[in-house]
Amino acid sequence: MxxxxxxxxxxxxxxxxxxxxxxxxxxxxxxxxxxxxxxxxxxxxxxxxxxxxxxxxxxxxxxxxxxxxxxxxxxxxxxxxxxxxxxxxxxxxxxxxxxxLPVSFNQAIGATTPFFTAVFAYLITLKKEAWLTYVTLVPVVTGVVIASGESWVG
CATH class of the missing domain: 1.20.59 (Chorismate Mutase Domain, subunit A)
Incomplete structure (x- = not known):
């Protein structure tokens, strides 16, 4: 123990x-x-x-x-x-x-790495991840898009 x-x-x-x-x-x-x-x-x-x-x-x-x-x-x-x-x-x-770039924006863009890794792994090797993997990455990318849009607008 x-x-x-x-x-x-x-x-x-x-x-x-x-x-x-x-x-x-x-x-x-x-x-x-x-x-x-x-x-x-x-x-x-x-x-x-x-x-x-x-x-x-x-x-x-x-x-x-x-x-x-x-x-x-x-x-x-x-x-x-x-x-x-x-x-x-x-x-x-x-x-x-x-x-x-601001450090925060750099880190936000870096947060999309798992999503693009899964997508490119599929495109290159045709190996699919579990559907849950793709579903869990969508909110991350959506959050980065929203945060990036606000940093460009605001």
Missing amino acids: KMAANGRFFTIGIVASWYSSNIGVLLLNKYLLSNYGFKYPIFLTMCHMTACSLLSYVAIAWMKMVPMQTIRSRVQFLKIAALSLVFCVSVVFGNISLRF
Whole structure:
């Protein structure tokens, strides 16, 4: 019983840390790019990616939080490289957008990601999600549309 409670608190702590660090990075990037006048969003992305790589290595190799994995084939390497490139481009464009958009609008647009992921997954792989998945995403997108419309009007 005590082990389960400890595991639950650990999970809550990890999620809270992840959430806090995401907010911190977003606000710091917004401050540097908009308020401070820093003009190098790609440099910020490079710092972000370097820190993620180093901290991930520490967590895997030294702290043994998850087992080390090896790349088994050239195809797997190319898939990982493509995913890394797409993620990097996403972070660069996200950082660039912070110069022109309020953080709240940036986060609202980000909230639509699960909806578009489900739609594009269907269009690309023809794999359907459960109908309940699509139904639960409609209010999220509707809320973002309403909030976005108000931010443009008001």
